[in-house]
Amino acid sequence: MSRERNRNYRQRVDEALASPRLQQALHSFGDAYVVARQNAFAGLDFEAMRSEIGSMKDRVREQRHELVAEFTRNAEAAGAKVFLARTADEANRYIAELAAAQGVKKVVKSKSMASEETHLNRTLEASGIETLETDLGEWIIQLAGQRPSHMVMPAIHMFRDEVATLFSKVTGQPEADDIPHLVKVAREQLRQGYFEAEMGISGANMAIAETGGIALITNEGNARLATTLPKVHVALVGLEKLVPTLEDATKVMRILPRNATGQLLTSYVTWIRGAVPCGEDDKELHIILLDNGRSALAESPQCRDALRCIKCGACANVCPVYQTVGGHVFGHIYISAIGVILTAFFHGLENAADLVKACIGCRACVAVCPSDIDLEGIILHLREVLGEEEGVGAGKALVFKHIMRNRKLFHSMIRAASLLQKPVTRGERSIRHLPLFFSSLTEWRTLPAIADKPLRDSWKSLPQKVQSPRYRVAFFAGCLNDFVYPEMGNDLVKVLNRLDVEVLFPKEQNCCGVPALYSGDRETAVALAEQNITAMLADQPDFVVTTCPTCTMSLQRDFIELLKDNPVWAEKARQLAEITIDVSRFIVDKLDGKTVFAEDPVGEKVTYHDSCHLKRGAGVWEQPRTLLAGSGREVVEMAHSDRCCGFGGSYSFTSHPDIAKHILNDKVKDIEATGASCVAMDCPGCIMQIRGGLEKQEKPVRAKHTIELLAESLK
C-alpha cells in the first residue's frame, strides 16, 4: 500500500472531522431527506419499483452491444453523430478536436458527472478553450477550484459566506451572503455565457435506444439553455445510461427525483432526439457514449450490479460515514457507496483502496438504492480483492491465518489474554483506561474485559430445565457472546428453557469469520465457514439460534457465497442457512412466545437501537419491540433508531476509530434525548460500542441485549 496516499487520506479525514459545520449540515440534510423521500413515495411501492429498475438495467447490461447499435442507428437517422469512447482520454480528445475544428472559444456546460469523471475541463482549458459551468453548484466549485462532494448537490460542503466571497471576486464588488441574492447574481453572471458560447456540453440521465434520443432530468433550467443557444451540442453519456424504451425511461424518471431529492418530478425533463432547429439552421449534435471501465465492470460478476446505478446520490444522503466526513473524504470523483465501486473501475483500484475500508458496512445505502444494488456486498468484495493485492496487513494476516483457523490455539490465546488484562480491569467488568499506546482505545468508550470463564467452559454446569422440549436448538454464540459476554448465554438458556426449548452448545464452533472476511482474508473465512458448518450441523438441531446479527448474516449469507464453488459444502451451507435464526425472531415467529414475559410486567422506559445487520441484513426489527412491549416495558422510539452505532468490529478499533467515535456520539445523543433509562438492542457488538460510550460519558442509561431484559422479566 502506498504510504504517501494513506497519509494524505488520513489528513483529509482529520480535517473533515475538525469541521463540525460540515457535519451538522450533512446530518440535517440527511434528516430532511428521509422525510422528503418518504412523502415522495407515499402510495407507491418502492420495492416493486426498484426491482423493475434493477432487472431492466440488468437487461441493458446483457444486451448492451445490441442497444448501443440500436441507439446509434436511431440517433444518426435523426442527424446526430454518435461516438463510442473507450477511455476518458478518447472522449476528451474527441471533444477538444471538435471544438478546434469549429473554432470554439467558449463552452457552456450543464451538469455532467461523466465530464467530471474524464476531467474534461482540464483538457479543454489546456487547448485554450474557456469552459463555464452553468449549474449553480458546479459553478461554485469551479470558482473554488474544487471537485463535487455530492453527485446531485456538488457544492453541498460549502456555505453562503464562502459562496459570497467567491461571487464577490467575479463581480468585483462585495456580494451579500443572502441566498436569494446569490442565486440572482449567478443568473445574471451566467446569462451572457449561453449567447457567447459556440458549444454547449451536457450529460444525460437516459439514452433511449428506441428513439436514439437522450433525456435530461434537471431543476435549474441551465441545461435547457445550454442545449438550445449554442450551435453545437455535445452530450457526454456514460454507457450505463442506456435504456431500451420510452417506458423504461419513464420508469427511471419516476423514481430518480423522488429518491434523489424527494421531489415528485424535477422542474424539467427534457427529451432531445436529433439535430433540432437552432437559429436559421439545425443544431450540430454529438453524442459521446463513454465506456471508460464500464465494460470491465460489466464483466465482473461480483461488481456488475453497480452498472444499474441511476446516480441519484441517495447512498450518500443516508451514509453515516458520508455524513461524518463528507464527499471529499469518502469519495474520489464519484462519492459514497457507489463512488467506492465506480472509483475502483473508472479511476483505478489504487484510488479506491482507502475508500473501500472507510465503509462501516451498515447497509443503510442498500436500503435506499432505487436500483436495488447490494452496494455493501460489492464493497466487501473489493476489500477482498484489495486484501489479495495489497496484503491484509502483516499482523492481521498472521492472526487470521495461523491463529484463528486453529480454533484451540485461538481460544487458548483469548483465555490467556483474560489473565493478562487483570492489572487494568481491577476486577471490574469494563476497562476504562489502558496504559501507554493502547490508551487511545479507551479514550472515548470503555471496553469490556474478557470474561474469566468463557461461555463454552461454563456450559456444562448450566442446568437445562426442559421436560419434553418442543425444539432442540444449537446456539451459535460468536466470539463476543462466548468470551466477553457469557452471561448472555445464561440468559438465552433461561429464556428458551422457559419456552420449552433445549439449547446445545457445539464446542467446535469458531469465530464466524466476519473479521477475516471484512479485512479481505477470504481464505481464512472459507476455512472458518467449513469448521462452523460441521460443528453446527453435527447434532442435527432443529434450529441454530444466534444473538449476534453479524454472525447471523455470516451463517445465512456469507457461508453460502464463500462455499458456492464446492457442491458438497454448498449444500451443507444451504442447510445451515435454512435453520439459522436470530433469537428475537425465533421467540416471536417460531415460538409465539411473547405472552410468557407479561406475567411480571416491568415498568421500565426502554428505547430500541436497530442493529444494522439485524434490521437491514436479517430484516428483523418488529420482533424485539414486540417482546419488550410484551414484557410490560414502555418502548419509546429514538431518532435515527436504525442508524449505525459506529462499531463495525475492527473499524472502530484499528481502521477508522476517529470516524467511529463521531458516529457513536450521534447515537448517544439520540438515546439520551428519549429519556429512557435503558437502551435495548440485539447485538453484542453494538452493546460493546454503545455501553462503552454511555459509560465513558457517564450517562445513567444501561445498554442491554433484548435477551438479557427478557431474562430479567422471568425473575
Add this chain to the structure above:
Amino acid sequence: MLKQFIEALGKVGGQAAEVATVREAAAYIAGHVTGTLLLPSQPSLERVALAVELETAGVKVIKESWREHAASANAGVTGVNFALADTGTVVLDSTVEAVRLATTLPELHFALLDPGKILVDSLAAIPYLRGFHERAPRNYLAYITGPSRTADIERVLTIGVHGPRQLHVLLLPGLSTDYYEL
C-alpha cells in the same frame, strides 16, 4: 383530475388560473407582464387570436426574430400539448426553437392549457411521448413542473435560477383537443 393538477402545480410553486375566454387570459397576462412578451407561432394560440387580444390589452408582443429579442424579454407565452395531473406537469413540444426561447430565458412563462387535456400521470403519457417521436424525425420535448429552482447553496430551496421565476398555467376551456398541438 383538474383539481389534482392545480393542487400539484401549487405544491411546486406554479400558479393556476381558470379563465373563461381568451380575452380574460390576455387580461391576466397583461396584469403580470412588465416588459416585452415572446409569442412563438402556435396553432392553438393563433386560432384564438391571442396576439390580437394581448396587444389590445396593451402588451408589447414579439412575433418574430425571437432570438434577437429573447434575452431582453420579460415573458413568454405558449400553449400546452397536455398536462400530467399527479405531478402538476405541463408537456410542451419545444422542437420549434422559439418555444424553447420563450420558456427558458424570460422571467415569466404563461402556458395556456385546455383543461380537457390532462392525463393522470407520466405512465399514461407514454403513448403520446411515442407519438411525438413517430410524427417527427427530430424532437425537443419538455416536461415542465413549476418554475426553475435550485437548492445548491446550503440546500435552501430558491425559485428562479436560470429559467423562469414564475410559471402561470391558464386553464382555458375550448382551446384545443389535440394532444399533438401546441
